[in-house]
Amino acid sequence: VRNGKSECFLYIQTQDNLPVNLNEFVKCVVISSLVTTQRKLKAMSLLSGRNQLARAVLNPNPMDFCTKDLLTTTSERIVAYLRDFNEDQKKAIETAYAMVKHSPSVAKICLIHGPPGTGKSKTIVGLLYRLLTENQRKGHSDENSNAKIKQNRVLVCAPSNAAVDELMKKIILEFKEKCKDKKNPLGNCGDINLVRLGPEKSINNEVLKFSLDSQVNHRMKKDLPSHVQEMHRRKEFLDRQLDELSRQRALCRGGREIQRQELDEKIAKVSKERQELASKIKEVQGRPQKTQSIIILESHVICCTLSTSGGLLLESAFRGQGGVPFSCVIVDEAGQSCEVETLTPLIHRCNKLILVGDPKQLPPTVISMKAQEYGYDQSMMARFYKLLEDNVEHNMIGRLPVLQLTVQYRMHPDICLFPSNYVYNRSLKTNRQTETNRCSSDWPFQPYLVFDVGDGSERRDNDSYVNVQEIKLVMEIIKLIKDKRRDVTFRNIGIITHYKAQKTMIQKDLDKEFDRKGPAEVDTVDGFQGRQKDCVIVTCVRANAMQGSIGVSFFICEVDALSDLFLWDLENQHWNHLIQDAQKRGAIIKTCDKNYRHDAAKILKLKPVLQRSLTHPPAIAPEASRPQDGLLSGKLDSEFAKTSFTSSLYHTASDSKESAGTVTTKDPERPPIQDRLRDPRLLRRLGMDPEARGTCLREPQPLSPQHLGATPPSGEPGFPMSHQDPGGVPQATTQGATPNNHRPHVQGEPPAAGTDVPTSKRKGDWEAGLSHRRESRAFSEGDQESWSPNSKHSRRNLDWDRRGLEKDDSGSKKRKLL
Numbered sequence: 001v002r003n004g005k006s007e008c009f010l011y012i013q014t015q016d017n018l019p020v021n022l023n024e025f026v027k028c029v030v031i032s033s034l035v036t037t038q039r040k041l042k043a044m045s046l047l048s049g050r051n052q053l054a055r056a057v058l059n060p061n062p063m064d065f066c067t068k069d070l071l072t073t074t075s076e077r078i079v080a081y082l083r084d085f086n087e088d089q090k091k092a093i094e095t096a097y098a099m100v101k102h103s104p105s106v107a108k109i110c111l112i113h114g115p116p117g118t119g120k121s122k123t124i125v126g127l128l129y130r131l132l133t134e135n136q137r138k139g140h141s142d143e144n145s146n147a148k149i150k151q152n153r154v155l156v157c158a159p160s161n162a163a164v165d166e167l168m169k170k171i172i173l174e175f176k177e178k179c180k181d182k183k184n185p186l187g188n189c190g191d192i193n194l195v196r197l198g199p200e201k202s203i204n205n206e207v208l209k210f211s212l213d214s215q216v217n218h219r220m221k222k223d224l225p226s227h228v229q230e231m232h233r234r235k236e237f238l239d240r241q242l243d244e245l246s247r248q249r250a251l252c253r254g255g256r257e258i259q260r261q262e263l264d265e266k267i268a269k270v271s272k273e274r275q276e277l278a279s280k281i282k283e284v285q286g287r288p289q290k291t292q293s294i295i296i297l298e299s300h301v302i303c304c305t306l307s308t309s310g311g312l313l314l315e316s317a318f319r320g321q322g323g324v325p326f327s328c329v330i331v332d333e334a335g336q337s338c339e340v341e342t343l344t345p346l347i348h349r350c351n352k353l354i355l356v357g358d359p360k361q362l363p364p365t366v367i368s369m370k371a372q373e374y375g376y377d378q379s380m381m382a383r384f385y386k387l388l389e390d391n392v393e394h395n396m397i398g399r400l401p402v403l404q405l406t407v408q409y410r411m412h413p414d415i416c417l418f419p420s421n422y423v424y425n426r427s428l429k430t431n432r433q434t435e436t437n438r439c440s441s442d443w444p445f446q447p448y449l450v451f452d453v454g455d456g457s458e459r460r461d462n463d464s465y466v467n468v469q470e471i472k473l474v475m476e477i478i479k480l481i482k483d484k485r486r487d488v489t490f491r492n493i494g495i496i497t498h499y500k501a502q503k504t505m506i507q508k509d510l511d512k513e514f515d516r517k518g519p520a521e522v523d524t525v526d527g528f529q530g531r532q533k534d535c536v537i538v539t540c541v542r543a544n545a546m547q548g549s550i551g552v553s554f555f556i557c558e559v560d561a562l563s564d565l566f567l568w569d570l571e572n573q574h575w576n577h578l579i580q581d582a583q584k585r586g587a588i589i590k591t592c593d594k595n596y597r598h599d600a601a602k603i604l605k606l607k608p609v610l611q612r613s614l615t616h617p618p619a620i621a622p623e624a625s626r627p628q629d630g631l632l633s634g635k636l637d638s639e640f641a642k643t644s645f646t647s648s649l650y651h652t653a654s655d656s657k658e659s660a661g662t663v664t665t666k667d668p669e670r671p672p673i674q675d676r677l678r679d680p681r682l683l684r685r686l687g688m689d690p691e692a693r694g695t696c697l698r699e700p701q702p703l704s705p706q707h708l709g710a711t712p713p714s715g716e717p718g719f720p721m722s723h724q725d726p727g728g729v730p731q732a733t734t735q736g737a738t739p740n741n742h743r744p745h746v747q748g749e750p751p752a753a754g755t756d757v758p759t760s761k762r763k764g765d766w767e768a769g770l771s772h773r774r775e776s777r778a779f780s781e782g783d784q785e786s787w788s789p790n791s792k793h794s795r796r797n798l799d800w801d802r803r804g805l806e807k808d809d810s811g812s813k814k815r816k817l818l
């Protein structure tokens with residue numbers, strides 16, 4: 001401020017000298033801010049000396065990581081609290097807690113690896129509760145076991161503002177809920193003080209109340225005498241007046257010179273008064289910086305992005321305080337942040353680092369190819385993880401010192417299956433309740449399908465691509481979803497594409513079809529990361545560019561988070577596995593233009609099939625077994641009804657024989673299906689007395705076809721049993737039949753009563769069930785080409801694999817994903 005006027009200077013360096021009397025406007029565009037880069041640089045330069053974790057970060061060895069055996073003695077209160085957590089989560093909380101509390105001055109790192117929906121946020125919240133609730137009520141003070149380390153303060157960071165806010169919402173809920181005396185809480189968030197650092201415009205409204213700025217404002221205004229409060233009100237009035245005058249001035253064009261002058265004068269006058277008032281307010285109420293520091297120092301949990309943690313705010317608040325300001329730094333989504341970014345919060349010299357994330361999901365987004373070549377897109381967590389895995393592989397350590405969360409609470413088990421098998425080494429299980437809910441919900445769509453858009457072809461559109469055929473199919477699918485579920489809004493469906501042109505075209509079609517109230521959002525994988533959707537459709541666009549490779553659209557339903565296949569960094573071989581896996585499960589629908597509408601209808605679940613005895617087939621299928629939602633009578637074409645439903649649901653014994661025969665020819669190793677159904681060993685496993693056909697030995701437990709292909713679950717019945725005809729031999733079911741009382745079994749959990757059979761047998765059941773279901777699918781999709789390892793599609797997959805992924809023409813490497 002000079003002579004009562006604010007002045008702002010902008011220096012612009014140009015390549016050539018500009019003419020001295022430049023009379024034209026110069027347009028300036030801000031393309032980037034160097035603040036974050038500067039902070040990263042600072043973090044790297046401070047890593048060497050000051051930071052106790054420096055050696056472990058630069059040259060880690062397995063001893064630097066805390067192991068699963070670090071357990072603490074726990075009070076009854078904590079035991080009760082931990083009842084809400086599963087075993088993996090409890091172990092993670094207890095181990096991380098022990099690492100922080102035991103020998104606080106020893107530098108250590110704790111890795112918590114959790115695939116999507118396994119409760120990483122829940123575990124972080126549980127850990128915070130565990131760390132911060134001890135001695136909380138006793139005088140509300142820091143009872144340091146080590147006076148140099150602030151035990152009751154934790155820095156919680158994540159790479160993005162959205163991730164910080166999501167985590168904060170959970171922290172707020174938990175601490176408010178667990179507040180001992182809700183009428184008399186000790187802090188601003190239950191019994192703790194919580195603060196969110198960062199610019200207000202990037203903070204979610206739901207947590208804005210906890211931002212540093214709003215807390216500062218609130219505190220500064222609260223203690224003010226009434227005349228100062230009056231000054232604030234006047235300043236706010238002047239702000240509004242200035243806005244209005246500036247708006248009028250902007251609209252005042254043309255020859256209205258006098259009017260413009262008047263407005264300019266008024267603006268200058270109001271600005272002057274506002275400026276003077278602001279200076280007076282500062283004089284009487286003191287500088288906000290002091291209040292900022294007080295709030296930060298009083299906080300138990302400080303949340304911010306990794307970048308903000310390197311800003312001056314924290315540094316100046318802790319200056320002169322001595323010691324280490326936090327007991328630990330927790331980094332959420334650590335698999336998604338660049339290594340140098342993760343270094344930033346370490347400038348505060350904390351020596352306990354807890355990295356929570358999933359290095360098997362997409363790595364941090366790095367556009368520069370050069371930076372990628374240098375490994376800049378590798379997260380610190382991924383580097384540690386790889387190193388430790390190598391150590392285990394070379395027998396240098398017995399087991400991975402990583403706390404693994406292995407039970408997921410989000411995905412339908414059919415969606416979970418692929419990542420579990422191919423990304424997480426078969427370790428990802430579905431929580432029993434989640435499985436039950438997902439399988440028996442009234443969501444009318446299949447959980448997982450892959451469309452092979454045989455005639456799809458890409459077209460260049462400036463520096464991007466479109467695949468019109470895939471868009472047509474996507475639109476058919478969306479129309480069908482909207483038709484079946486009118487309550488579906490744009491929040492529920494996510495369409496993922498990697499191409500700008502495809503995105504624009506889909507958006508246009510959606511706007512046209514749904515009058516700008518589209519039921520779907522279109523974006524890239526990164527755009528959707530961390531968001532929640534009930535249904536996800538992926539359009540690959542360029543699959544066909546690789547001459548003859550399989551063109552696929554993906555359709556995935558009943559996930560309530562975008563935590564599915566596409567967040568993983570699917571390498572080429574993974575894509576190949578995905579297609580092969582989908583083939584095995586009968587989840588591929590081959591389609592072409594004339595059949596889009598017809599094939600889109602295959603996303604619908606069918607009604608439970610009427611099971612009947614092979615020996616006593618009813619002549620006419622009863623109404624009850626007809627597909628739900630009026631499919632046959634509704635808009636969908638009757639041809640589909642004929643091919644898909646009549647052939648599978650209403651086929652007669654001879655149909656069955658035929659179908660089974662057809663299947664058998666595909667797999668000469670296997671006996672015809674009826675023979676297998678009559679096999680006494682199989683019947684016994686199904687709980688039926690082979691001697692007395694028609695007697696059910698135990699409660700029938702039909703297997704949901706959505707469950708189709710689930711990892712061999714212990715004790716899971718391999719075949720659906722008929723409700724309508726308990727005495728009958730189970731009959732082939734169409735994929736999609738979902739008896740509502742299905743009680744699925746959970747992988748990794750004990751088998752349900754009555755299913756106690758040796759594991760090998762159980763696996764046999766499952767395999768039988770799987771192939772049976774595969775065959776059933778062949779019945780229902782009689783018009784489709786069958787898949788075999790030698791089919792041309794499989795060969796095309798291999799081609800795809802061999803060919804490798806292309807690089808985007810724009811020069812930047814496309815995500816390995818697509």
Ligand SMILES: Nc1ncnc2c1ncn2[C@@H]1O[C@H](COP(=O)(O)OP(=O)(O)OP(=O)(O)O)[C@@H](O)[C@H]1O
Nearest residue numbers: 084085086114115116117118119120121122409563
């Ligand atoms: N032990 C548990 N018991 C019941 N529900 C749980 C448990 N753990 C997690 N959940 C539920 O699972 C869902 C996912 O949890 P959370 O968001 O913590 O997982 P996450 O691993 O952070 O997910 P993502 O990384 O995919 O966003 C939430 O609805 C949560 O309430």
